[in-house]
Amino acid sequence: MATNSLPVKERKKYSRNRLVIGLVLIGTGLLILLLFGLHLQAGQVATYALTPRGDTNVIPIPDLTLPVQTSIYVLALISIFLGAWHLAREIRSSGALMGVVAFCFVAAFLLCATAGKSMDLVGVLNTSMVRATPIALAAMCGVISERSAVINIGLEGIMLSAAMGAVTAATITHNLYIGLVAAILTGAILGAIHAVLVIRFKVDQIVSGTAVNIIGAGATNFLSARFLETNVEKLNNSGVFPNITIPLLVKIPILGPMLFENNLIFYLTIFLVAILYVVLFYTPWGLRTRAVGEHPKAADTLGVNVFLTRYVNVIIGGMLAGIGGAYFTIGSIGRFDRLMTNGKGFIGLAAMIFGKWNPIGAYAASLIFGFADSLQVKMQILNIPIPSEFLQMAPYIVTMIILAGAVGRAHPPAADGAAYEKQ
Amino acid sequence: MDRNTTEKKAEKKTGGQGGKLFQTLLIPVLSIFTGLVFGAIVIVTTDATVIAAYGSFFRAPGTALLDTWNAIALAYGSLFVGAFGNPATIIQAIHGYYATGDQKDLLLSIYPFTESLAAITPYILAGLAVAVGFKCGLFNIGAEGQFGIGALCSAFVGYSIKGLPWFIHLPLALLAGAAGGAIWGAIPGYLKAVTGAHEVVNTIMMNYISFSLGDWLLNGPMKAPGFRPVTPVIQDSAMLPRFFPAPLRFNWGFILALAIAALVYWFLFKTTMGLEIRAVGANPDGARYAGMNIVKNFILAMTISGALAGLAGATQVLGIDHWVSQNFSSGYGFDSIAIALLGQSHPFGVVLAAGLWGFLRSGATNMQSMAGVPLDVISIIQGLVVIFVAAPAVIRWIYHIRLARTETTVLTRGWGK
Numbered sequence: 073m074a075t076n077s078l079p080v081k082e083r084k085k086y087s088r089n090r091l092v093i094g095l096v097l098i099g100t101g102l103l104i105l106l107l108f109g110l111h112l113q114a115g116q117v118a119t120y121a122l123t124p125r126g127d128t129n130v131i132p133i134p135d136l137t138l139p140v141q142t143s144i145y146v147l148a149l150i151s152i153f154l155g156a157w158h159l160a161r162e163i164r165s166s167g168a169l170m171g172v173v174a175f176c177f178v179a180a181f182l183l184c185a186t187a188g189k190s191m192d193l194v195g196v197l198n199t200s201m202v203r204a205t206p207i208a209l210a211a212m213c214g215v216i217s218e219r220s221a222v223i224n225i226g227l228e229g230i231m232l233s234a235a236m237g238a239v240t241a242a243t244i245t246h247n248l249y250i251g252l253v254a255a256i257l258t259g260a261i262l263g264a265i266h267a268v269l270v271i272r273f274k275v276d277q278i279v280s281g282t283a284v285n286i287i288g289a290g291a292t293n294f295l296s297a298r299f300l301e302t303n304v305e306k307l308n309n310s311g312v313f314p315n316i317t318i319p320l321l322v323k324i325p326i327l328g329p330m331l332f333e334n335n336l337i338f339y340l341t342i343f344l345v346a347i348l349y350v351v352l353f354y355t356p357w358g359l360r361t362r363a364v365g366e367h368p369k370a371a372d373t374l375g376v377n378v379f380l381t382r383y384v385n386v387i388i389g390g391m392l393a394g395i396g397g398a399y400f401t402i403g404s405i406g407r408f409d410r411l412m413t414n415g416k417g418f419i420g421l422a423a424m425i426f427g428k429w430n431p432i433g434a435y436a437a438s439l440i441f442g443f444a445d446s447l448q449v450k451m452q453i454l455n456i457p458i459p460s461e462f463l464q465m466a467p468y469i470v471t472m473i474i475l476a477g478a479v480g481r482a483h484p485p486a487a488d489g490a491a492y493e494k495q
Numbered sequence: 496m497d498r499n500t501t502e503k504k505a506e507k508k509t510g511g512q513g514g515k516l517f518q519t520l521l522i523p524v525l526s527i528f529t530g531l532v533f534g535a536i537v538i539v540t541t542d543a544t545v546i547a548a549y550g551s552f553f554r555a556p557g558t559a560l561l562d563t564w565n566a567i568a569l570a571y572g573s574l575f576v577g578a579f580g581n582p583a584t585i586i587q588a589i590h591g592y593y594a595t596g597d598q599k600d601l602l603l604s605i606y607p608f609t610e611s612l613a614a615i616t617p618y619i620l621a622g623l624a625v626a627v628g629f630k631c632g633l634f635n636i637g638a639e640g641q642f643g644i645g646a647l648c649s650a651f652v653g654y655s656i657k658g659l660p661w662f663i664h665l666p667l668a669l670l671a672g673a674a675g676g677a678i679w680g681a682i683p684g685y686l687k688a689v690t691g692a693h694e695v696v697n698t699i700m701m702n703y704i705s706f707s708l709g710d711w712l713l714n715g716p717m718k719a720p721g722f723r724p725v726t727p728v729i730q731d732s733a734m735l736p737r738f739f740p741a742p743l744r745f746n747w748g749f750i751l752a753l754a755i756a757a758l759v760y761w762f763l764f765k766t767t768m769g770l771e772i773r774a775v776g777a778n779p780d781g782a783r784y785a786g787m788n789i790v791k792n793f794i795l796a797m798t799i800s801g802a803l804a805g806l807a808g809a810t811q812v813l814g815i816d817h818w819v820s821q822n823f824s825s826g827y828g829f830d831s832i833a834i835a836l837l838g839q840s841h842p843f844g845v846v847l848a849a850g851l852w853g854f855l856r857s858g859a860t861n862m863q864s865m866a867g868v869p870l871d872v873i874s875i876i877q878g879l880v881v882i883f884v885a886a887p888a889v890i891r892w893i894y895h896i897r898l899a900r901t902e903t904t905v906l907t908r909g910w911g912k
Contacts, residue, residue, distance in 0.1 A: 225695060275886040278634055278695060279836065283881040286829050290874025297869035298541050418699045425696075461711035468700040468707075475692040 090162055097155030097173050104148040104177060108184035109141060116140045118183055119190035124198070124329050133325050140187040147176040147183075182447075185456045196446055198330045204435075204442025205341050205403070206231065206413070209396030210420025211427065211434035212348055213263075213389035218429060219352060220385040221365040221487035225281030226266050227393050227417030229288020234258040234397025236292045239408045240300070242310035248402050251310055252337075255398035256391045262288065263390015267383050274491040285417075293410050300408055312406045313337060337403040340395065348431040361385055365485030368492045378492050393417070415468070422471040429484060437474070444470050523837050523844075525890050526883035527851065534876040535567045538868050542566045569866045577861025578854040580607040602743055607857065609738075609745035613815055615853030617642070619752040620807035621827050622834030622845040622852075623759050624680075624800045628694075629840040630763060631796035632776035637683060637698030638804040639828025640705035641676035645805025646812045647712060648675030650819045653729030653812065664732040669751075669809050676805015677798045679705065684797025688790040694797065702828065713821055725820045735814035748814035753846065755806065760842040772796050804831070826874075830856070833877045836884050852877075 120136040151173045154163070163169050182191075210227045217224040237258035242251025262284060269280040300308040313335040322332040352358040363371040364381045372378050400412050419441050426440075427433030448463040539545050548555075548562040581604070588604035591597065621638050628635035635641075649672030656664065683697035710724070719727040735746040763769040774782040775792040783789055807827070812819055834852050838844030859873045883890050890896075 269882065269886055269889075273886040273888045275882070279881065279885040282634075282636070282829070282832060283878045283885065285878075286833070286881060287875055287878030289829075290871045290878055294537070294869045294871035294875060295541070297871060415699065415703050418696055422696050422700075425693075459711055459715070461707045461714075464710075465704045465707040468703045472686070472692075472697055472700045475696060476686050476690045 090158065093170070094155050094159035097158060097169070098152050099155075100173050100177055101148045101151030101153075101155060104144060104151060104180045108180045109144040109148060116187045118186040118188070120186075120193040121190060122194055122326055124192060124195050131323050131325060131328075135190070136193070138183065140183050143183050144180045147180045151176050185451060185454055189454065191450070191454070194326060194329050196443075196450055198334075199446035199449070200439060200443040201330065202334060202338060202442070203445045204438040205338055206396040206399045206416045207420045207423055207441050208341055208345065208435050208438035209392050209399070210417045211423040211438055212344060212431060213259075213393035213396070214421050214424035215427075215429055215431055215434055216348060216352070216361075216392065217263075217386050217389035218424070218488055219365045219485055220361045220382045221368065221485050221490065221492075222267070222270055222382050222386050223277040223281065223489050224263070224266060224386060224389055225278055225418070225421060226262065226284025226288065227281075227396075227420055228413050228415070229285040229417075230259050230262045230390055230393040231288075231397035231400065231413045231417050232292045232411070233262055233288045234394035235400040235412060236295065236300070236408045237394075238398040239310045239401035239406070240307050242402050243307055248310065248313055251402045252395070252398050255394040255402075257394070259390040259392070259394020259397065260387050261390070263387045263393070264383075266390070267386035270386075270491065271379055271382050277489055277491075289411060292408075296408060296410050304407070308407045310402050310406050313403055335403060337395065337399045342435075344392065344395075345431050345435045352431060362485070365487055368487050372492075372494070378494075382492075396420070419467060419471055422475055425484075426474045440474075441467055441470065519839070521896070522887045522890055523839075523848070523884060525894060526837070526880050529883055529890065529893065530876040530880040531571075533879050534872055535571070537872055537875055538570045539563050539566050566866075570862055570868045573865035574855070574858035574862045576858070577607055577865075578611050578858030580604055598740075602739060606743055607861070609743045611854045611857035612749055613745045614857045615849050616746075616748040616752045616814065617807040617811045617827060618830060618834055618849035618852050618856075619756055619846055620803050620810065621831035622838060622849045623756060623842060624676075624803035624807065625831045625835035626838060626840040626842065626845050627759065627763070627772075627796060627803065628800040629835055630776050631772045631792060632779065633684070633687065633793065633796055633800070634695050635680065635683075635698055635797065635800045635804075636695055636828060636832065637680060637701045637801070638807075638831045639825075640698070640702035641679040641801045641804035642808040642811075642827050643705050643709050643823055644679045644808070645672035645676035646808030646819050646823055647709060647717065647726075648672050648805070649733075649809035650726045650729060650812045651717060653733035654727040654818075656733075657730060659730075659732055661732040664730065665735065665813065668729070668733045668813055669806060672809025672812070673802040673806045676808065677802035680801015680804065681794060681798040684794045684801075687797070688793035709819075709823070710821065713819065717819075719818070723820070726818050728818050729813065733813055734817060735810065737814075744815050746814040748810035751810060755803070756842045756846050759803070763842070768795070807831075829874070830877065833881045836881055839884075 116139070117137050118140050120138070122133045122136055123131075154169060154173060157163060158169060210231065213227060213230075214224060234255040238251040238255035240251075241254035242248050245251075266280055266284050269275040269283075270277050315333055315335050316339070318332040322328040324332075352361065360371065360376045360381055363374075364376060364378050368378045371381075396416075397413070401408050420438070423437035423441055424434045426437040427435070444467040448466050451458070451463050452460045542562075545559070545562045545566050548559040552559045585604040588600040592601040621642060624638050624641065625635050649668045652668040652671040653664075656667070659667070679701055680698075683692075683694045683701055686692045686697050687694045712718075713724040713726065717726045719725055735748045735751075737744060737746040739745060763773060771782070771787050772792050772795065774785070775787060775789055775796075779789055782792075804827075808823075811823075816823075830852055834845060834848040837848035837851070838846070855873055855876075859870050862868050862872075863870050
């Protein structure tokens with residue numbers, strides 16, 4: 073009788089990945105303890121306003137007061153506990169696990185920074201969502217374009233051009249809606265240029281995107297210097313979309329003032345994210361798009377027009393990025409400044425990758441970046457010892473960290489980046 | 496006509512093997528020319544005088560056309576004078592020098608030309624940086640950040656260490672610049688090699704981080720006493736020697752850049768490591784099959800790329816400015832991409848392309864002050880040249896030329912694989 077031994081593949085190896093993650097989580101917990109917890113006096117409280125001040129539409133809610141040191145200890149304990157559990161008995165969804173611990177870290181940081189002071193929490197959350205808007209729209213452009221396997225990194229150029237187009241059209245016609253239409257058209261045109269270069273002339277997609285960025289930045293700088301800066305009243309003074317309050321929904325505690333008191337572009341963004349999700353995953357058009365992105369040859373054999381699909385997707389993506397560009401001017405400050413997008417297009421790309429090329433995932437990722445962005449501004453106001461320049465770096469560092477962790481496990485559409493040759 | 500016949504016809508037309516150089520140069524040259532034509536169109540269509548003249552075109556067509564020509568001539572004329580100097584003034588100055596022995600006028604007349612040469616230096620190095628990246632299939636958009644970090648590092652060594660002889664101080668400062676840039680490039684390289692995160696986004700993020708870091712340093716630890724956010728002036732022993740007396744700024748950095756270009760050529764094409772880098776760039780799977788270490792080569796290529804860009808920043812500080820101010824590295828990032836593309840990622844091509852860019856940029860400042868054309872028209876021309884070089888088919892379509900299929904470099908791949 074042969075002795076029984078476990079076949080090799082059933083023997084569970086203690087994977088190095090699990091060890092690393094477990095140790096990192098415990099380490100984070102300890103870091104929370106040391107960095108944030110220890111040097112505080114006991115008894116300090118942080119006050120979080122849950123109602124925006126001076127807002128009459130909203131039902132007032134009492135402020136949230138948290139004992140800082142205790143809360144930080146709790147957060148640290150949670151992280152350490154989760155790390156230890158992961159080491160002892162593996163927790164399946166390590167992504168969610170890391171997300172929870174990351175949340176603990178950020179919350180602890182926030183508590184430490186606001187110890188003894190008060191902060192408008194709902195306001196910060198609202199600003200996060202608002203600042204996430206251009207990132208989300210850029211991410212949507214990336215998603216729809218890359219789902220049909222065309223990489224579009226020309227987002228900065230498109231958003232800058234659309235921003236300028238929006239503000240100029242809106243100022244000349246005294247009509248913000250025409251500005252929005254102008255932005256969409258500009259985005260569509262630039263998207264079309266990218267599409268033609270990449271699909272018809274088979275230019276390397278990243279080179280083409282970079283060229284769009286160069287031309288977009290150069291052209292807007294040139295036109296701004298030539299016309300806008302000398303004719304501010306007539307060309308660069310459009311006003312901004314007003315905030316629209318949705319009457320009943322705004323009364324919902326916390327969520328109300330956060331979500332339902334924003335301007336048109338904000339609502340449009342959320343709407344478009346939902347639409348894009350439905351179209352991409354529940355309509356024949358979306359199915360064809362995804363087929364073209366994963367295996368264009370098979371789609372072609374079945375009669376799908378690969379080139380047309382890609383053209384339409386990239387142009388629609390351009391329109392979305394155009395709306396994103398409009399946010400910067402007619403949705404935010406009402407004038408155009410040179411290079412005002414400041415890297416948001418690229419952060420949108422990172423959000424797309426982090427969101428695994430899924431519209432809702434990309435939107436969630438954009439919210440995270442928006443939060444980092446708005447936190448950075450708030451921290452400067454709160455006067456914490458970290459120099460403001462380091463806080464400015466935060467969104468970009470966060471992007472890099474997320475990319476490093478996310479890409480390995482996120483798979484782009486299989487044909488992403490390759491030009492299609494009809495045979 | 497099938498492909499083979501078209502190719503044979505084209506080869507016959509351009510003279511076979513000897514025509515290969517012609518073919519390699521044809522596309523870049525036509526791209527530049529077409530770019531300049533588009534630039535002229537942009538200048539003319541945004542010029543207030545010309546627009547007004549066309550308003551009354553049918554009453555006075557001659558005026559409209561004359562105004563158009565004047566606008567273009569003024570713009571490109573001042574571009575030329577800014578780049579090379581005014582030939583008439585130079586000849587006059589030479590006569591004056593032989594007559595009186597007074598150097599001043601002669602120096603002033605060749606000032607634009609020497610300024611262009613001085614401007615070419617960082618472009619050569621930055622272009623080489625991006626080119627080395629391309630050779631390994633990596634798109635280094637981080638040249639601007641690496642340039643800035645290199646400048647800060649070399650400036651720091653330049654102003655903070657006193658009492659060293661120049662033959663130690665200067666190489667040390669240059670090395671510091673290269674090292675700073677190397678680290679700045681190695682980080683995205685490492686992330687790409689180990690995690691697969693695409694270097695395009697990471698290098699751009701590193702750029703923005705370097706801007707914030709630079710701002711902090713210039714307003715804090717590295718700030719010179721006074722109001723402005725600039726570093727102290729570097730010691731004399733760290734400055735790159737200049738060829739002519741002030742105000743001419745042409746310095747040994749130019750010779751250094753050319754030497755580095757030759758060094759890069761030797762490295763890429765005459766050494767095993769260079770061969771590996773190029774192999775990984777051409778076909779990573781094939782290279783892996785042949786036993787080459789992809790991770791090592793990605794990191795090596797990005798480190799070298801960063802070092803070159805950092806060296807570019809160092810030469811700019813040590814040779815020209817002698818201090819670092821805010822927005823120091825502005826524009827070098829995208830310029831270097833265009834230069835690398837135009838030079839087909841080959842060191843000698845990069846030198847030529849950098850030459851063109853140096854002259855263009857140098858002349859553009861004069862064009863802005865003399866003809867009132869904003870500098871940024873150069874960016875537009877630049878972007879167009881990038882497109883034309885990357886899509887030779889567009890040039891071919893415009894000018895109806897047939898070319899034999901030349902080997903196309905695969906520049907980049909998709910997101911992390």
